[in-house]
Amino acid sequence: MKKYIISIIFLLYSINIFAVNFEANLYALAGLQYTIYEKVNKNPIIVYPEICGGLGGEFGIFGNIGANFDIPNATLKNISSLIEFGYNKPSFTVINKYYDLLAHRDKKYYDTTLFDTIYLGFLGKLNFNNNFSFGIGAGVMFPFSGLQLISGDRDGISRFSYREIKDGYSNPIMPYIKLSFELRKNLRDKLFFIYGLNLFYNFGMKTKPFYNTPDIATYNKISSIGISIFAGISFGRPK
Template identity: 35%
Template sequence: MKLKLIISLFILMYSKLLPVNFEFSFGGSLGSTIDFSQVVASLDIAKPLEGSRVDYGFSANCFLDIGANFELQNSEVLKGVSILFETGYNYYMRYRTQYKDEDIAKYEHLAEYKDIFHYHNLILGILPKLNFNNGISFGIGFGIYIPLYSAVNRKGKDAWGK
């Protein structure tokens, strides 16, 4: 109940302060990721880790866009132009698995293990958008992820925990 009241007051104040149309949106996304990387080692102890690698992961986002819509009166194609400010949260997790190889048996510290990386980020950005008369909008957003927290878990023979 309190949240609904706060959101209603925010929308009311924002719409009275600016003489343009208030616009907001919220949403989210879920997806899987595949990372391709190449490791080139300069130290002898890291030589066994050289080569290409494929990592798998998971990504989740939620965001809130708040901004203004400026209507164009005499345009046949464009209904208006919007400028939105975006804030949100991003979670990214990735798995990396490595195995001990017979050719590198002299490196005892290399054993089968799985690293699980967790990244938590704050999203800040801006989204300019063109609103067409047929109800379609086109925009390209710009922004940054601000790291909040990250952690790694290691599972397997050489597991050292968090």
């Protein structure tokens, strides 16, 4: 009996130290990302045009929900453990350079692919006493449709479905990691305006091999690194 009493006292003491609050956030973001283009070409016969990464963008609407834990610390006010979800639209731009035999000069065109994605991940935040928060997050984006825009010396636009994404890429998901820097202003009790920026790396996707023979396998991989700004509201976290 004494053992159970001690356990209950310890549990109540722990709850008192680490008071748990509900936290929810809703925000919109927009940003820029630089596409990192990688090509593996094991076929010595076929010569592809020179391709390099370019500047694209992203925007989305996100929410996160979870628990906020009070901690007795002179620097930290509390910490947050949140599940993130939402809609994100990243764009990947590659620059194709080639030599036009008829015009006798170098040419190039821009190939930009925008994906519609569902966003699911985890974000942990350290919330400091000066209303500044630092977070580390990771998760996955699931593309379900997209749009391809070609501009420059060649113009064109086409839409594609999830089935085409699945047929074209070996693993149609985009893992990501990010760092979050957030400030907040109090609007009323447990309601705040939040704003800040994210630094992120999108691991992207790899196309399926153009040829089935391993000795001449050829495929492309796109990933990106970028920065985005966000603004929204936060509910539940104490002052």
